[in-house]
Amino acid sequence: MAPLNFGALVYNYQAIDVIGPTDLINSGSKEILTAIKTFAPVGDSIVSRAPEVIFHHIGLTKEPVALLSSHVTIIPTTTVDECPELDCLLLGGPNPAFFELDPKYAEFIRRHVAAGKLLFTTCTGAYVAALAGVLDGKNATINHLEFEWVKKRLPKVKWTKEKQWVVDGNLWTGSGAVAGMDMFAHWIKETFGHDVMTAGALGLDFEPRDIDSFLTVLPKRYDANGKQISTHVYEYYDKY
Template identity: 35%
Template sequence: MSALAEKPPTKYGVVVFPGFQALDVFGPVDALNNYSQTAPLEFALLAATMDPVSTKLAQPGAIGQSVVPTHTFDDCPDLEVLLVPGGVGNRDPAVRAPIVEFLKRIYPKLRFLLTVCTGSVIVAESGLLDGRRATSNKRSWDWAISQGPNVQWVRQARWVVDGNIWTSSGVSAGIDLMFAFIKDQYGEETSKRLADKAEYVRNPDSGVDPFA
C-alpha cells in the first residue's frame, strides 16, 4: 500500500451546495467522525457563503435539512483531503461555477481529492479529470459523461482511483469509497473496525457495481 509509506492525512474538507445529496456527505463523514474519536482530525465544511446550506430544492412537498458551513471557498484552511458530493443541485451551472473555480485553486495543495456520485461532474468541469479514469452515478450516467468528454469514464465501477483522485458511483457508493480510502491510508484493521462500529458491510471490490 502506498498509503502507509507516509504520514496519513489529518486535515479534511467537504464541499456543500444547495441541493447536495445528504448521504453523499454524511455517509463518508460519519466514518471520519468515528475515526476522530481515537485519532483527532481537522475538518472544514465549505460553501460559497456562510449561509446555511440545505439539501432541499424548491419542490412542493419536499423536505430537507440544512448544515452551517465552517468556511467559505475564499477562506478555506489548509486541507489534505477534499470531498465533493453530488446531488440534484449541481445540475445548475450557477451552483457549479464557484466550486469549479475553488477546485482549480485548491487542487495543487491537496494530497487527495474524493468525489461521490455526480460530484465527479463538477471535478470534470474543472478539467482535473481530463485524461483520467473516473466514475459517477449510474442513474445520471448519460448526463454525467456528457459533461466531461475528455474523461475516461468507467461505467462498471463502484469506485475508481486514478492518481490522487478517487471517484465513486451513486450515493451509498461514497461509503464504500471512504472505507476503501481509510484502508489505504490507515490500514485494514482500522477500516474494518470503523465499518463494524457502523454495522456496515463493506464492498471490498471496486469493480463490483450492481447498479451499472
C-alpha cells in the same frame, strides 16, 4: 501524526453523499475509537494509527444552505476565502440537470487538485469536479444512472462504469452514494490499516463492499468443518 484536515464544499448535494463518508471517517478517528474502547475490543495499536480529523464544511459564505435531500440544512464552518489548507476535499452530488458551479468553487477545486491533494467525489459530485475541469483526460466514474447523460455533456473525461469507484492519481471518484462509502472504507484501509477501518465500521454496523460491489472486504471466517460463516463486523470481533 498531524491532524487530517478534511473538507467538503457546501451546495445542494444529496445529504448522504457527504454525511455518510464523514461519519465513517469520524467513526474510525482516534477520538471515537478511544471512546468506544469501553464497549469494544479496540486495542492501543489500532487507536495509535487512527487519524485525528478536523472537518471543514466550506461555503461561499457562512449562510445556511439547504441540501438536495432529507430537509437537511448545512451551516458552513468556513468559506472558500478563509478555509485552511486541506489534505482531502470531498464533493457530494447535486442534481446535475439544475446545478451551476460557482467560479469561486471551481477555482478552489482546481487549486486543491493542482497542489496534489486528494479529491474525492461521490455520486454526481464527479460532475462538479468535471465542471471545474480537473477530470479532463482522467479516468472517472459517476452514479451509473447519470452515466450516459454526463458522458455526452463532458466528453473530455474518460468516463467508465466498470467499477464502483475509480482512482486516477489523487482523484477518487465513486458511483452512487453508498458506493462512495465503500470507496472511503477502502481508502481508510489503505491509509490507516484494515483494523482501523473495521473498528470504524463496527460503530456504524457497516459492512463495506469491494470495488466490484461484493461483500468481501472483511476477512472470511470458517467453522471447524471448513464452511464459510458470517463476516458481520460484530462477529468479526467475537475472536477477541
